[in-house]
Amino acid sequence: MADINSKLEIGVTTGPIRGSRKIHVESARFPGLTVAMREISLEPSSGEPPVRVYDTSGPYTDTNAMIDIAAGLPKLRRDWIMARGDVEEYDAREVKPEDNGLKGPDRSAGVPAFPNVVKRPLRAKAGGNVSQMHYARQGIITPEMEYVAIRENLGRKQAKEALIRDGQDWGASIPDYVTPEFVRDEVARGRAIIPSNINHPESEPMAIGRNFLVKINANIGNSAVASDVASEVDKMVWSIRWGADTVMDLSTGRNIHDTREWILRNSPVPIGTVPIYQALEKVGGVAEDLTWEIFRDTLIEQAEQGVDYFTIHAGVRLPYIPLAAKRMTGIVSRGGSIMAKWCLAHHKESFLYERFDEITEIMKAYDVAYSLGDGLRPGSIYDANDEAQFAELYTLGELTKRAWAQDVQVMIEGPGHVPMHKIRENMTKQLEACGEAPFYTLGPLVTDIAPGYDHITSGIGAAQIGWYGTAMLCYVTPKEHLGLPDRDDVKVGVVTYKLAAHAADLAKGHPAAQVRDDALSKARFEFRWRDQFNLSLDPDTAEQYHDQTLPAEGAKSAHFCSMCGPKFCSMKISQEVRDFAAKQNQPIETFVAADEAEAEAGMKAMSAKYDEMGRELYIGAGGREHD
């Protein structure tokens, strides 16, 4: 994993993921449009085709790409956007010191501004709407929709004959094959979103919806106590390398504007933010000093930069606040508590709720998608599925319809901390309240007692709610509740959520989801160690763990492993059972003693036959499990 940016102050990890290469699949409908995927080649001995996997890593894993963090990524979607002829360039809002949390001109604590800033961003022509939902509802298939269709279909062609549709989808409508028409229809009815701000043309289109592959989000961002733009950009690139489908920049404190610019210009995945965080910094952290004007100004600032979705806690209404006051852990959502404080201080209804349609006007001019925040989500098992939580959820449903009335894309954020037996209710109520708008949950954590392992307590809940229909899972790292995730935490969080999302796809019976499991299991059974490593979500760790016990290079081609050693192997014996069967004139069933008596006859012969042959069989050793 070389760092070809060592010349720059900001270094990121580049180069292909072990054992795979970047490929580009061409679109028939849009000449020149190609979709990036990752292809894992298997050992020739396997006689199997390469396995294609969904790839979120962008140009960073492309050996042909030239990465220059100071210049930003190529603007993949720029031409598509311009070709629609419904946008105009205009002079960007002037960046003010307070945008970076700096009152006055002091930039001592500042980070270098991104050198390649767009001075003239895009927005819809007056009164226009450039949202993917708006196009979809007019029956238009955009290049973004085509890109998504090709991307989601990966693996299905090769799996088509043996399409495995064995699963329980809880009422989803997953097609055997994804057409751009299907993508359009799902976006049109609000069942899926394609976050794609026209000012973030660097992003590779992806869909978030119950009938597509389950996606995951990784959170990064500076905080007031730790601020370093280089490490945040590095974490963004690192998180998408391992599979983050979107990234949220949750920066607080200083340098919010500049940090976000560096991230956006270098991100091939949609970026989400919580604008109220920055608005709060602009008023020196005093929630009650927030105003609609400051918030509105922040929305435009971030929309011009290219943020693809905004978390907006418009469901935290004044009447719900007392419900939260009764809780064990009150309000754990930062955005939710900011608004709760504002509402109490002024004793007014939330301006996010009251100005919702005005906010929507802004969203549609840039195609920023809503991520309606669950400001009243439970912060403990005790508070799960309570009155406060569901009161807000139904308000989010009401707001969803108001956003859809203006053709603006919406997803709904969900909990949080929920014991397993209460997870399903969250999904059912969300589908009912929000008209199947994509659900986007944080875990949920299924117990409170394992700080340090909350990527796991939440991965358990995430796999389940993903199976029930949640479209995107927001990762939780081992540092949750304890500290700020570092690079390693980000990777562990991403891989944990990737496996949870895949487990959900398998359980939903997503076509071709099982292709990768089957390829890996075959490799395991046939002792193709390298294939087993390369097909895994984290080939580096898999190989490293193997080598800790058997470092010798030869062990990677050896027909045994460290669990049983070279003397005995269950996998090998299974193979012998097969070979033995194959070597018989008649199939093995016929001489198996279904009926003791009848069997007696053939026995001695069979036994002798095995004796002369079976003894020669090499006794290898392999993957023992627990007994």
Place this chain on the structure above:
Amino acid sequence: MADINSKLEIGVTTGPIRGSRKIHVESARFPGLTVAMREISLEPSSGEPPVRVYDTSGPYTDTNAMIDIAAGLPKLRRDWIMARGDVEEYDAREVKPEDNGLKGPDRSAGVPAFPNVVKRPLRAKAGGNVSQMHYARQGIITPEMEYVAIRENLGRKQAKEALIRDGQDWGASIPDYVTPEFVRDEVARGRAIIPSNINHPESEPMAIGRNFLVKINANIGNSAVASDVASEVDKMVWSIRWGADTVMDLSTGRNIHDTREWILRNSPVPIGTVPIYQALEKVGGVAEDLTWEIFRDTLIEQAEQGVDYFTIHAGVRLPYIPLAAKRMTGIVSRGGSIMAKWCLAHHKESFLYERFDEITEIMKAYDVAYSLGDGLRPGSIYDANDEAQFAELYTLGELTKRAWAQDVQVMIEGPGHVPMHKIRENMTKQLEACGEAPFYTLGPLVTDIAPGYDHITSGIGAAQIGWYGTAMLCYVTPKEHLGLPDRDDVKVGVVTYKLAAHAADLAKGHPAAQVRDDALSKARFEFRWRDQFNLSLDPDTAEQYHDQTLPAEGAKSAHFCSMCGPKFCSMKISQEVRDFAAKQNQPIETFVAADEAEAEAGMKAMSAKYDEMGRELYIGAGGREHD
């Protein structure tokens, strides 16, 4: 975590778990019988009682205990066993070189024999039965049952007023309060077992059953490529420190007998084995050379040493083998494949199946419990819930009834690799086939694509099947499929399974399971960092993660965390919302704008009132989650 055994060759971790102390609860029924528990004291500021938690760590965490690995643990149950007057001492079977996998007298590769070996073990008097099930069926309440009752009740007394029975138990019968009579009845009907070989008096009684707390097992053991008795004893002590309820010694290769002796004499938890492993070593690893006589001799050898449960793959019948030959990953159970090979070689039905009643005769003379092995469990998602697996399961059901006919305790082993939507069927069929005998599963892993993270892929399945009714979850470590777990892997595996088992208890609505979650969440909300660490499953890691971001000692009492920094905090604001409400003459609900117009009136006043007061409130910072 000092090592007071540094003088000995075998060092283990001793000393109390951070922030807690060992306590002993006395039995009213049996004078002198005391049950060990762990008590976590909270900061005085909390005004809350100490929290008692289930403790598997034995004397090793008791500051008053003197640990001497060469002498072994005190024989807690010895007097109880002798008092029943139904056992006799006799001369132990002579240890043979092949017991340690050593043909001939060569002990070069050997480990030192345990110095304090019992030369005259116990067994039931001729024709007798010393199983807990046998006593239970005669209406006898043994000290073992009383111990279990007190142990399982932990926390319920203090939670009695606010007993939380909110859960979905899938037809379990979990009582509000566990009486020894309930334990007896569950054991009598076979719904729970208390593994307690009369030759393992060092063990602290525990129950495995659907209506008790979900238990976890940790696997340890030498292999042919890595053999070190000291590290295996250390791993055993380490695994119970973090919560392993039972430990399986899966040693293969050499020194099996001696390694097991060291482990048994120092283990306060039941020890399980797979006798066929040792039998195989006795015939030089050639499965077809196995005989009933060698196997029987091995059972007696291990029963005399004190093994509490035997995994026996008696369900791998000759007619089922062809079914496995058709699979993607064949037979992944080591014991299962050994028997499959034997059956094919001799073309005979398995001697484990044919001699089952004779095996049971031996089990009842020592009270060894059956763990009927699932030799045909699926080794991949592709093979899940197939014909081979369920054919064997129903045979295990038949064998369960045969064991019960002789009053011998039984649990049933389960998979393996199973996608989420097929997990429930495993539980339902097991309950139906095996008459509610306790289910004991390995995970299951819900996807095959994450080697290196299989403690998580399996933890997801384990939490679910535990919720559905599985009584014990066999852990999987990060090294599964790749290598042998080291000390760190063992800890990660145990903690992962502990949280999965607890999540299952919560979802089943187990009384008082939530007491610990509530205590931890309250501590979190009130910024009692030390209480939060101490109440967690792994206080060391929790504190270490916190300190990575905020090392200063003061930060542990600070009312903020590194996520939001000192300037802003959602938890703190929730507290302000409460304080604000409390400071009002009328409850907060009354002045919340349910109706805009009516609200108008009070608003200005309230707002002013907050202004003069709210501004003074300290603005702290705390546990932000994702927005």
